[in-house]
Amino acid sequence: MSILIKNVLHNNQTTDVFIEDNKFSRIAPNMKVEADKIVDGSNKAILPAFYNTHNHAAMSILRGFGDDKPLFEWLNEDIWPIEDQLTEEDIAIASRLAILEMIKSGTVFFADMYFFGEQTIQAVADMGIRAAISRVEMDLFDEQKFEQKKIDTANFIEFSNPCPQRIRKCLSCHAVYTVSDELFKFAKETAEKQGWFMQIHVSETKQEVDDCFAKWGMSPVAKLDSLGLLTPKTILAHAVHLSDEDIEIIKKRGCYISTNPISNLKLNSGMFMFEKMYKIMPENITLGTDGASSNNNLNMLDSIKFCSLAAKAESNSALGGKADDIYKVATINGAKAFGLNAGEIKEGCLADCLLVDLDNVFLTPNYNIISNMVYSADSSCICDVICDGRLIMENGKVAGEKEIINNAKKLAEKIKNMKK
Amino acid sequence: MSILIKNVLHNNQTTDVFIEDNKFSRIAPNMKVEADKIVDGSNKAILPAFYNTHNHAAMSILRGFGDDKPLFEWLNEDIWPIEDQLTEEDIAIASRLAILEMIKSGTVFFADMYFFGEQTIQAVADMGIRAAISRVEMDLFDEQKFEQKKIDTANFIEFSNPCPQRIRKCLSCHAVYTVSDELFKFAKETAEKQGWFMQIHVSETKQEVDDCFAKWGMSPVAKLDSLGLLTPKTILAHAVHLSDEDIEIIKKRGCYISTNPISNLKLNSGMFMFEKMYKIMPENITLGTDGASSNNNLNMLDSIKFCSLAAKAESNSALGGKADDIYKVATINGAKAFGLNAGEIKEGCLADCLLVDLDNVFLTPNYNIISNMVYSADSSCICDVICDGRLIMENGKVAGEKEIINNAKKLAEKIKNMKK
Numbered sequence: 001m002s003i004l005i006k007n008v009l010h011n012n013q014t015t016d017v018f019i020e021d022n023k024f025s026r027i028a029p030n031m032k033v034e035a036d037k038i039v040d041g042s043n044k045a046i047l048p049a050f051y052n053t054h055n056h057a058a059m060s061i062l063r064g065f066g067d068d069k070p071l072f073e074w075l076n077e078d079i080w081p082i083e084d085q086l087t088e089e090d091i092a093i094a095s096r097l098a099i100l101e102m103i104k105s106g107t108v109f110f111a112d113m114y115f116f117g118e119q120t121i122q123a124v125a126d127m128g129i130r131a132a133i134s135r136v137e138m139d140l141f142d143e144q145k146f147e148q149k150k151i152d153t154a155n156f157i158e159f160s161n162p163c164p165q166r167i168r169k170c171l172s173c174h175a176v177y178t179v180s181d182e183l184f185k186f187a188k189e190t191a192e193k194q195g196w197f198m199q200i201h202v203s204e205t206k207q208e209v210d211d212c213f214a215k216w217g218m219s220p221v222a223k224l225d226s227l228g229l230l231t232p233k234t235i236l237a238h239a240v241h242l243s244d245e246d247i248e249i250i251k252k253r254g255c256y257i258s259t260n261p262i263s264n265l266k267l268n269s270g271m272f273m274f275e276k277m278y279k280i281m282p283e284n285i286t287l288g289t290d291g292a293s294s295n296n297n298l299n300m301l302d303s304i305k306f307c308s309l310a311a312k313a314e315s316n317s318a319l320g321g322k323a324d325d326i327y328k329v330a331t332i333n334g335a336k337a338f339g340l341n342a343g344e345i346k347e348g349c350l351a352d353c354l355l356v357d358l359d360n361v362f363l364t365p366n367y368n369i370i371s372n373m374v375y376s377a378d379s380s381c382i383c384d385v386i387c388d389g390r391l392i393m394e395n396g397k398v399a400g401e402k403e404i405i406n407n408a409k410k411l412a413e414k415i416k417n418m419k420k
Numbered sequence: 421m422s423i424l425i426k427n428v429l430h431n432n433q434t435t436d437v438f439i440e441d442n443k444f445s446r447i448a449p450n451m452k453v454e455a456d457k458i459v460d461g462s463n464k465a466i467l468p469a470f471y472n473t474h475n476h477a478a479m480s481i482l483r484g485f486g487d488d489k490p491l492f493e494w495l496n497e498d499i500w501p502i503e504d505q506l507t508e509e510d511i512a513i514a515s516r517l518a519i520l521e522m523i524k525s526g527t528v529f530f531a532d533m534y535f536f537g538e539q540t541i542q543a544v545a546d547m548g549i550r551a552a553i554s555r556v557e558m559d560l561f562d563e564q565k566f567e568q569k570k571i572d573t574a575n576f577i578e579f580s581n582p583c584p585q586r587i588r589k590c591l592s593c594h595a596v597y598t599v600s601d602e603l604f605k606f607a608k609e610t611a612e613k614q615g616w617f618m619q620i621h622v623s624e625t626k627q628e629v630d631d632c633f634a635k636w637g638m639s640p641v642a643k644l645d646s647l648g649l650l651t652p653k654t655i656l657a658h659a660v661h662l663s664d665e666d667i668e669i670i671k672k673r674g675c676y677i678s679t680n681p682i683s684n685l686k687l688n689s690g691m692f693m694f695e696k697m698y699k700i701m702p703e704n705i706t707l708g709t710d711g712a713s714s715n716n717n718l719n720m721l722d723s724i725k726f727c728s729l730a731a732k733a734e735s736n737s738a739l740g741g742k743a744d745d746i747y748k749v750a751t752i753n754g755a756k757a758f759g760l761n762a763g764e765i766k767e768g769c770l771a772d773c774l775l776v777d778l779d780n781v782f783l784t785p786n787y788n789i790i791s792n793m794v795y796s797a798d799s800s801c802i803c804d805v806i807c808d809g810r811l812i813m814e815n816g817k818v819a820g821e822k823e824i825i826n827n828a829k830k831l832a833e834k835i836k837n838m839k840k
Contacts, residue, residue, distance in 0.1 A: 063784075064791035068742045101781045104800070265729040266795070268738040296795035297782055302725065309685040309726065313733070318688040322488045359825050361521045362717055362799075364483075365832030371484035375686075375716035378798035379782075380524070405779050412785030 001036055001389060003351075008041025009358065009369075010345055017046055019351040022165070022389035027347055037391070039384065044355040045369050048327075048343050049108040049385060050300035051334025053258035054199070054237040054288025056114045057098035058091045061411055062293045071267055079293060081420045083115075090411055091116035095123035096400075097408040098298055103129060103398050105299040105379040108352040108387040111235060111258070111288070111338065113172040113199050118159045121169070125162040127400075128392040130352070132197055132338050134172035137187045141180045149183060153190060166388050168338065172199040173229070176212050176220045184227045197233045197338055199258075200224060203246065204238035205269045221246035230255050235337055237288060238263075239277075240270040247280060256284045256337035259329075261310040262303055263290030274311035275320045278329070286334040287326075304330050304374050323374040355384040421456055421809060423771075428461025429778065429789075430765055437466055439771040442585070442809035447767055457811070459804065464775040465789050468747075468763050469528040469805060470720035471754025473678035474619070474657040474708025476534045477518035478511045481831055482713045491687055499713060501840045503535075510831055511536035515543035517828040518718055523549060523818050525719040525799040528772040528807040531655060531678070531708070531758065533592040533619050538579045541589070545582040547820075548812035550772070552617055552758050554592035557607045561600045569603060573610060586808050588758065592619040593649070596632050596640045604647045617653045617758055619678075620644060623666065624658035625689045641666035650675050655757055657708060658683075659697075660690040667700060676704045676757035679749075681730040682723055683710030694731035695740045698749070706754040707746075724750050724794050743794040775804040 002025075005017040016031040017024060026033075066078035086094075091114070102110060109130035112120055117135040124131045135156050139145040153171075161167055171191040173179045179187075191198045203209050203220045212220045221242065224230055232254035239257045242250070250257070259272040278285050287307055289298045304326050311321025332343030335352075342350035356363060356373070360381040363372045373381075385393035392398065422445075425437040436451040437444060446453075486498035506514075511534070522530060529550040532540055537555040544551040555576050559565040573591075581587055591611040593599045599607075611618045623629050623640045632640045641662065644650055652674035659677045662670070670677070679692040698705050707727055709718045724746050731741025752763030755772075762770035776783060776793070780801040783792045793801075805813035812818065 061785060063796060064786075064788040066787075067791055067795070068739060068744075071738060097781065097784060104781055105798075262729065265733055266738065268732050268736060268740075271733070292796070296791065299782070299796075299798065301798075302722075305722065306726070306729065309682065312688050313685055313691070316688060318491060318686065319488060320688075324488075359822070361517065361524055361821070361825065362719070364517060364825050364828050365481060365835075366484075366829075367486075367832065367836070368484040371487055371716065375487070376483060376712070376719075378525075378719065378721075378800065380798065380800045401781070402779070405781065405784050408784050409786075412787065415785075416787070 004035035056291030059291035061094035424455035476711030479711035481514035
């Protein structure tokens with residue numbers, strides 16, 4: 001399969017972009033090559049697509065389900081009673097809804113932390129996006145749950161991956177307040193043995209940090225480090241409340257951070273120290289949406305704008321969270337965190353990209369396309385999404401979207417009637 | 421002219437909505453009436469449209485023109501040298517670009533503070549939106565400029581309004597640090613004589629408040645009050661840095677506030693005390709985008725999400741900035757601030773509304789349409805916009821949009837070549 005994109009704006013120059021198999025093979029003007037598919041790029045710009053490094057994708061089916069409540073009331077009364085009743089089939093439907101939303105808003109990869117990961121993997125396989133999928137490890141310090149998690153994880157390892165190139169299985173541990181030392185150790189050994197990436201929620205709230213000190217006499221970051229969980233293949237989600245010692249550890253271990261600015265604001269968890277951390281580890285800061293029930297969308301365009309504005313507020317400077325830095329964080333950094341040679345429009349890189357409409361009002365005028373994408377664009381600007389060398393959205397349309405929406409609506413009706 | 425919207429979701433019920441002339445005349449299911457135009461509302465919801473109470477619309481042509489710089493460097497080096505060279509014809513083109521963007525994102529009214537207001541009025545007249553348009557009063561304490569402002573204002577009064585119902589001329593004073601007492605007094609007398617609304621930037625930055633105390637021994641709010649400028653027809657933009665005494669004055673005078681959360685974050689001006697102020701004066705808090713060069717769009721959907729999230733951060737509570745409150749602020753409150761019987765889908769009210777697509781992924785599932793609009797929606801959700809009883813966007817299309825974009829692109833090329 002090959003795609004030739006003709007006359008598209010790339011770094012302020014009009015050029016052609018040739019994609020062979022799943023890579024950008026050549027970028028040059030007026031190319032004369034045979035291609036299976038020709039895309040007219042005139043009045044469009046080609047840009048890196050988004051890599052969403054923290055998500056609970058299937059929670060999209062709970063979008064707007066009882067929000068604006070205190071966190072634990074909301075979890076106890078609304079979210080957890082429903083999640084307990086969701087079936088594998090429900091997760092299959094909900095994952096497709098989430099992936100549709102991500103594609104529509106320019107995302108080509110997501111790191112997922114939820115349950116029934118096999119269903120999410122199948123949805124990813126069918127819809128052409130990339131992902132790193134985990135089944136979350138969480139035992140609430142209960143030995144029976146720990147044993148069950150070992151069985152679930154063994155099954156997940158055995159589950160045959162329908163498209164190994166695009167999908168990586170990975171491991172995720174929920175957090176220091178929900179995972180026993182034994183489960184952490186089991187997860188670490190499994191991740192090492194399988195060569196998997198690891199995702200962990202860390203220092204999301206001040207409460208989490210205070211409780212960890214009270215229980216273990218150290219911060220969540222130090223606790224994870226004491227268990228050997230921090231490596232260059234570890235992605236730490238949130239990381240809002242970090243001490244200088246924590247930052248030293250994270251830097252030394254070469255971990256990646258996934259900041260989730262909207263979720264952190266919506267749940268009033270605090271603001272990530274973007275400017276400080278970006279100066280210390282400019283390649284290792286990445287961006288996530290978190291699940292739709294604490295955002296309430298998976299739209300990385302919302303998240304890049306909020307990431308910039310929160311960075312300005314947190315650093316008390318209008319110069320914080322510069323558009324160019326944020327766009328890098330949302331694209332190439334996220335790709336690199338999961339070992340992908342992607343996130344750039346460059347010969348040899350994986351062919352993931354967006355084509356955006358330069359006639360769209362939010363991108364007009366176009367003095368600076370990155371500034372426009374960060375501060376002005378919304379999903380209406382995105383015409384086409386290419387992932388792994390295949391058009392997964394063309395002229396705003398994603399294959400099967402009508403059916404995905406209808407199935408999600410039916411599932412939502414079922415959820416409305418569930419006991420809480 | 422009459423419009424019948426069939427089978428549309430309104431307050432969780434499917435109904436018909438009949439619009440005669442510029443008002444909602446009847447809301448009831450299965451209506452049998454003759455209408456000039458029938459709109460199929462199935463799979464759509466009808467919602468109040470947005471009233472943007474603070475804007476510098478024509479600045480859209482400077483979107484992304486040298487941002488991420490310190491405020492005064494940006495103004496001095498980028499914005500002001502260009503603004504000085506803009507002609508009336510340029511403002512006509514730029515105003516149309518801004519109005520197109522507003523309609524596309526569901527706005528039916530904007531309060532404007534810029535120059536060459538006559539051109540903006542003509543653009544509003546042509547494009548079917550509502551507005552309160554002013555030519556900004558600002559003399560920088562220079563007597564010659566003051567005299568010129570008097571002439572400009574007299575001309576603006578004389579300028580014949582091409583559609584009096586939808587457009588209100590109004591007066592705006594820039595701020596206490598740019599307007600002399602004489603000009604303030606002239607503005608007050610003019611506004612009183614003409615029966616016009618008044619817009620003033622107030623207490624946007626801490627610096628403004630400190631400087632005002634140093635110069636006048638009182639806060640900007642107290643200063644404006646001492647000049648008699650605070651009335652129920654005064655809309656105070658920003659109002660970020662208010663003392664308890666300021667709040668007392670504003671409440672006593674019955675002023676409206678236009679909060680501009682994105683601009684305040686982008687320029688690092690601070691965060692409006694939304695929760696506190698909304699409790700004190702729940703009818704008088706309204707929402708604005710500010711100009712596109714400090715946002716960088718005029719999309720009220722971005723602003724409602726940021727308004728809520730900033731309210732949560734500022735009040736240190738996940739319960740701050742509730743979706744229902746924010747939607748009210750962005751709709752009915754904005755309409756009332758400018759004396760419009762609008763902002764609700766209600767018989768007898770002005771027929772302004774949105775039809776949103778319930779098959780759009782960002783609105784799926786639909787447990788709570790207002791939560792979805794505030795936290796999840798983007799402009800791709802909006803199918804149709806009705807203002808003053810006329811369809812100004814139908815199936816996502818606005819009349820003349822191609823020409824507006826092309827003219828804006830040409831003007832942007834001219835601006836790129838202007839001397840700075």
